Amino acid sequence: xxxxxxxxxxxxxxxxxxxxxxxxxxxxxxxxxxxxxxxxxxxxxxxxxxxxxxxxxxxxxxxxxxxxxxxxxxxxxxxxxxxxxxxxxxxxxxxxxxxxxxxx
Amino acid sequence: xxxxxxxxxxxxxxxxxxxxxxxxxxxxxxxxxxxxxxxxxxxxxxxxxxxxxxxxxxxxxxxxxxxxxxxxxxxxxxxxxxxxxxxxxxxxxxxxxxxxxxxxxxxxxxxxxxxxxxxxxxxxxxxxxxxxxxxxxxxxxxxxxxxxxxxxxxxxxxxxxxxxxxxxxxxxxxxxxxxxxxxxxxxxxxxxxxxxxxxxxxxxxxxxxxxxxxxxxxxxxxxxxxxxxxxxxxxxxxxxxxxxxxxxxxxxxxxxxxxxxxxxxxxxxxxxxxxxxxxxxxxxxxxxxxxxxxxxxxxxxxxxxxxxxxxxxxxxxxxxxxxxxxxxxxxxxxxxxxxxxxxxxxxxxxxxxxxxxxxxxxxxxxxxxxxxxxxxxxxxxxxxxxxxxxxxxxxxxxxxxxxxxxxxxxxxxxxxxxxxxxxxxxxxxxxxxxxxxxxxxxxxxxxxxxxxxxxxxxxxxxxxxxxxxxxxxxxxxxxxxxxxxxxxxxxxxxxxxxxxxxxxxxxxxxxxxxxxxxxxxxxxxxxxxxxxxxxxxxxxxxxxxxxxxxxxxxxxxxxxxxxxxxxxxxxxxxxxxxxxxxxxxxxxxxxxxxxxxxxxxxxxxxxxxxxxxxxxxxxxxxxxxxxxxxxxxxxxxxxxxxxxxxxxxxxxxxxxxxxxxxxxxxxxxxxxxxxxxxxxxxxxxxxxxxxxxxxxxxxxxxxxxxxxxxxxxxxxxxxxxxxxxxxxxxxxxxxxxxxxxxxxxxxxxxxxxxxxxxxxxxxxxxxxxxxxxxxxxxxxxxxxxxxxxxxxxxxxxxxxxxxxxxxxxxxxxx
Numbered sequence: 001x002x003x004x005x006x007x008x009x010x011x012x013x014x015x016x017x018x019x020x021x022x023x024x025x026x027x028x029x030x031x032x033x034x035x036x037x038x039x040x041x042x043x044x045x046x047x048x049x050x051x052x053x054x055x056x057x058x059x060x061x062x063x064x065x066x067x068x069x070x071x072x073x074x075x076x077x078x079x080x081x082x083x084x085x086x087x088x089x090x091x092x093x094x095x096x097x098x099x100x101x102x103x104x
Numbered sequence: 105x106x107x108x109x110x111x112x113x114x115x116x117x118x119x120x121x122x123x124x125x126x127x128x129x130x131x132x133x134x135x136x137x138x139x140x141x142x143x144x145x146x147x148x149x150x151x152x153x154x155x156x157x158x159x160x161x162x163x164x165x166x167x168x169x170x171x172x173x174x175x176x177x178x179x180x181x182x183x184x185x186x187x188x189x190x191x192x193x194x195x196x197x198x199x200x201x202x203x204x205x206x207x208x209x210x211x212x213x214x215x216x217x218x219x220x221x222x223x224x225x226x227x228x229x230x231x232x233x234x235x236x237x238x239x240x241x242x243x244x245x246x247x248x249x250x251x252x253x254x255x256x257x258x259x260x261x262x263x264x265x266x267x268x269x270x271x272x273x274x275x276x277x278x279x280x281x282x283x284x285x286x287x288x289x290x291x292x293x294x295x296x297x298x299x300x301x302x303x304x305x306x307x308x309x310x311x312x313x314x315x316x317x318x319x320x321x322x323x324x325x326x327x328x329x330x331x332x333x334x335x336x337x338x339x340x341x342x343x344x345x346x347x348x349x350x351x352x353x354x355x356x357x358x359x360x361x362x363x364x365x366x367x368x369x370x371x372x373x374x375x376x377x378x379x380x381x382x383x384x385x386x387x388x389x390x391x392x393x394x395x396x397x398x399x400x401x402x403x404x405x406x407x408x409x410x411x412x413x414x415x416x417x418x419x420x421x422x423x424x425x426x427x428x429x430x431x432x433x434x435x436x437x438x439x440x441x442x443x444x445x446x447x448x449x450x451x452x453x454x455x456x457x458x459x460x461x462x463x464x465x466x467x468x469x470x471x472x473x474x475x476x477x478x479x480x481x482x483x484x485x486x487x488x489x490x491x492x493x494x495x496x497x498x499x500x501x502x503x504x505x506x507x508x509x510x511x512x513x514x515x516x517x518x519x520x521x522x523x524x525x526x527x528x529x530x531x532x533x534x535x536x537x538x539x540x541x542x543x544x545x546x547x548x549x550x551x552x553x554x555x556x557x558x559x560x561x562x563x564x565x566x567x568x569x570x571x572x573x574x575x576x577x578x579x580x581x582x583x584x585x586x587x588x589x590x591x592x593x594x595x596x597x598x599x600x601x602x603x604x605x606x607x608x609x610x611x612x613x614x615x616x617x618x619x620x621x622x623x624x625x626x627x628x629x630x631x632x633x634x635x636x637x638x639x640x641x642x643x644x645x646x647x648x649x650x651x652x653x654x655x656x657x658x659x660x661x662x663x664x665x666x667x668x669x670x671x672x673x674x675x676x677x678x679x680x681x682x683x684x685x686x687x688x689x690x691x692x693x694x695x696x697x698x699x700x701x702x703x704x705x706x707x708x709x710x711x712x713x714x715x716x717x718x719x720x721x722x723x724x725x726x727x728x729x730x731x732x733x734x735x736x737x738x739x740x741x742x743x744x745x746x747x748x749x750x751x752x753x754x755x756x757x758x759x760x761x762x763x764x765x766x767x768x769x770x771x772x773x774x775x776x777x778x779x780x781x782x783x784x785x786x787x788x789x790x791x792x793x794x795x796x797x798x799x800x801x802x803x804x805x806x807x808x809x810x811x812x813x814x815x816x817x818x819x820x821x822x823x824x825x826x827x828x829x830x831x832x833x834x835x836x837x838x839x840x841x842x843x844x845x846x847x848x849x850x851x852x853x854x855x856x857x858x859x860x861x862x863x864x865x866x867x868x869x870x871x872x873x874x875x876x877x878x879x880x881x882x883x884x885x886x887x888x889x890x891x892x893x894x895x896x897x898x899x900x901x902x903x904x905x906x907x908x909x910x911x912x913x914x915x916x917x918x
Contacts, residue, residue: 005115008125033120036127041119053813073118073179074196
């Protein structure tokens with residue numbers, strides 16, 4: 001279960017900022033710290049790395065009033081293996097290279 | 105408190121301190137409020153220590169958490185001035201690059217066409233025997249990802265040991281035009297300014313540069329200033345809209361290769377409007393133009409000759425050449441002509457990967473010198489690097505084919521003599537002729553011996569030329585079919601290069617070894633080994649020393665100094681030689697410290713002075729020149745050549761270019777005419793192709809494509825096409841096309857209105873995907889001075905190949 005320490009930059013516009021704070025407070029994956037001017041410290045906790053990625057990279061920035069997401073710490077000490085090898089693309093391959101053969 | 109609660113509390117503490125710092129705009133050098141993660145109490149066994157990030161040239165410092173011999177956490181280092189506790193999307197996933205399932209763990213030799221595990225002994229013997237049998241036919245291709253001690257050892261092994269200058273790094277492909285630009289302007293390499301200028305400039309101009317994606321933490325320093333209410337004008341001069349453009353007040357889109365005309369247009373206006381800094385120019389500058397035959401030093405010209413050369417570059421003429429409006433050219437001229445503004449220019453591959461790379465570097469320096477936007481905090485022409493130690497290992501250690509450590513060069517007798525003295529070599533050991541530069545080296549390797557291909561054994565360390573060389577069909581693949589050509593690759597994964605190798609050596613990486621890097625702002629950084637490498641993977645530096653030792657044992661004279669001792673003889677505190685060529689003894693001493701202290705002896709010759717190793721252990725990097733103070737402390741330098749900060753500038757001089765080409769403490773303002781690119785679109789190949797990088801992946805993707813978060817975010821390469829071009833060609837988003845040049849072709853999915861937005865007639869493909877090698881298409885033409893190829897422009901055509909719609913990159917942008 002990865003844990004991320006984040007800093008969210010919120011809008012300076014009071015109603016947008018408040019709306020963002022309200023929406024963030026409803027998300028059970030997040031613990032909110034004390035707002036510093038327009039910077040909000042947040043801890044995000046998810047079940048999987050994939051969820052963490054989606055949350056940090058896609059969901060938070062989509063919330064109206066969230067301007068920017070900085071990540072300052074990631075702990076993946078008790079997550080399962082994170083490694084995956086490079087796999088062939090599913091839809092296409094490079095063209096044949098007639099002169100690219102392993103040497104004897 | 106249970107472990108999980110503790111981890112969350114730590115994450116909140118890190119976030120809170122970073123938020124406070126960002127919100128209150130605390131300047132660097134005030135780290136006291138920010139706690140650094142330390143060895144944790146309460147049974148938690150994670151230990152933390154600093155290390156610079158493994159990726160770009162920004163040089164962010166991280167805190168790396170290790171538990172049970174494994175990296176388990178990464179945090180931005182709040183003590184680091186560069187990144188102030190932050191990291192980018194790549195940086196905070198950097199720990200995962202160590203743990204791809206397919207890490208190389210044993211040496212492998214190709215036998216009967218198949219890579220077969222062998223012992224380290226056999227691997228080292230194989231290399232040593234090939235070198236012994238054909239020392240002149242051996243070349244070493246290195247990297248701006250080499251640590252400083254690794255590069256220094258390779259340099260000494262080749263130039264001092266084998267008397268062979270065929271050593272060149274991949275940095276030839278990314279920043280050698282910056283080197284020749286600095287050398288021919290100031291007489292010495294590397295920027296005068298630092299990242300501190302980004303915190304103080306009024307105007308930031310990005311010349312063909314996309315720091316929002318390529319140097320994101322650096323760019324966030326600028327964006328933060330605006331978020332805090334500071335006024336800063338951002339100008340993007342580019343050939344395609346990027347994420348950087350989104351943050352800029354002005355976007356000036358120019359026709360490929362016409363950036364020279366823009367710079368000339370600014371110079372024209374500065375003189376025509378009489379807004380150039382007459383006092384600065386008269387006191388500190390000379391003028392230069394191309395000579396016949398051309399040389400890097402050119403010929404001296406007068407101010408009047410220079411002025412006359414610029415006459416034709418009126419705003420209207422520049423608009424005609426570049427496509428940038430005359431009004432925008434006037435805007436740039438007015439900004440540079442405004443004495444009250446502090447202006448910083450940033451550039452990276454856009455200006456460097458250019459057949460006129462040296463020339464455009466000269467011209468941008470010239471714009472700053474002519475306008476006096478130099479020598480004051482916030483006013484600097486500053487090049488960035490893409491690799492973590494392109495400056496430290498390549499430019500400072502001098503691992504280019506003409507270089508020696510500390511800015512010395514092989515074709516200077518006095519420099520060779522000095523080097524031989526420091527290395528305790530017999531006089532005359534170092535060869536006076538520069539070796540092959542990168543393109544030449546690979547061309548020779550891909551040419552049969554009986555046709556002049558005199559490089560027969562090529563050892564690649566810490567880089568991936570099978571993906572990153574231009575025109576792979578000419579420079580890389582042919583060697584794989586020629587008898588007698590032997591490719592050795594030291595790497596961590598079976599890369600696009602390693603899979604074609606004859607011998608593969610498994611390497612340790614990043615915090616699996618001690619290391620030192622030098623970032624883009626002259627900042628030298630140090631870290632200690634934190635975890636063991638997997639299997640039999642070993643340090644690249646050890647590999648070099650082990651081969652050198654085997655050659656010593658085989659009686660190769662060059663491996664001895666003039667007293668008959670091994671050239672890498674390292675002694676312990678008691679004066680006993682430590683057999684560091686044996687892996688089991690390699691970490692009995694700190695080899696990095698020994699090599700670095702020897703290397704330090706070179707660094708004063710060109711005023712690139714470094715502090716002792718132990719000073720770097722304490723610091724989050726120090727920017728050279730670093731000089732000792734009366735109280736025994738060591739002071740770094742933010743701005744070279746300026747009296748207010750540079751300790752080597754004479755009192756009362758103001759500005760002093762103390763390595764001046766003209767030996768009179770003056771810099772050179774060059775005139776270079778605009779010329780068209782060597783290959784331009786035509787009826788057969790009607791589109792421009794530009795290649796480059798993306799936020800999520802670092803260079804050839806060897807590391808970042810093995811981090812699931814990054815790979816999921818940007819899963820494969822693509823081609824960006826303008827919607828109107830796509831409409832004319834009948835291509836929809838996600839459809840596959842064949843991209844074809846005169847040199848090769850590949851299939852790619854089309855991305856219309858994607859992250860980057862090229863103009864009509866122009867396309868962009870990133871090079872990170874080893875399955876989709878755009879460098880089978882690119883052109884190997886290079887700048888005549890820097891020998892750096894141009895990956896940013898060649899002519900291509902595209903055609904649709906599938907009737908069924910396939911996959912467009914599934915990223916956040918859709």
